[in-house]
Amino acid sequence: MPPITIQKDPANRAMTVTVELAAPVERAWQLWADPRQLERWWGPPTYPATVVDHDLRADGRVTYFMTSPEGEKYHGAWRVLSVEAPRRLEVEDVFADDAGNPVPDLPVSTMVVELREADAGTTMHMHSTWPTLEAMEQVLAMGVEEGLTGALSQIDAILAAG
């Protein structure tokens, strides 16, 4: 388990995840900038993500789908708001139709990612905000939590083992 710090702000529906990564900033940036690497961590093993379009520039779009164990596809997209490789990225995560076009209206969440050099390699901050409680519920209802249960019990086992 990497060292992870989480700050939660229920009143503002916001959360900041800080993770220490044992890799230089340029390498850690590839987790977002390389679609093949992105799809290896975005979705849980039970709902793997497939990145379709990946235009990581301001006003660009990243489209993806996640596949359920039953083979059902759930489409999503990022609207890229700003990029400062390899240090900062700001996107809106939105629901999308089967063609990967964002469903208009509300984003599911807004994410700001920041990478900084650290002694151990890179400190990555990921700040997410959700516009409503319903948006938070939809992220979880997508089946992601089913994948989580397994991962969480693994984490618990690791923690219990000390």
Place this chain on the structure above:
Amino acid sequence: MVVDHELAPTEADRVFHALADATRRDIVTRTMGEALSVSALAAGYPMSFAAVQKHVAVLESAGLVTKERRGREQLVRGNVRTIHRATFLLDQLEALWRDRADRMTQVLAEDPT
């Protein structure tokens, strides 16, 4: 992913609007432990009874407090269920992101360069 219901305006919007005001947050905090009458609440703020009553009405429409009549008084009681819901959802989203951060580390370990 398919959105099958309208998102706005929602209960959540009312909740977070209601909690955007310091007096209203204080009213929720004070009435969580024990129900207080509007006049008892009003005594604690440098504002009119009517102004406090308005704050209570905003909180009530957001579901953050309930009002009950006792004799000639209206008792205000904090209802933290909606705040709990946000906390509960964040706990689950935290788990999602811990899982993602864990997988990021795996990717870096497998492909160091």
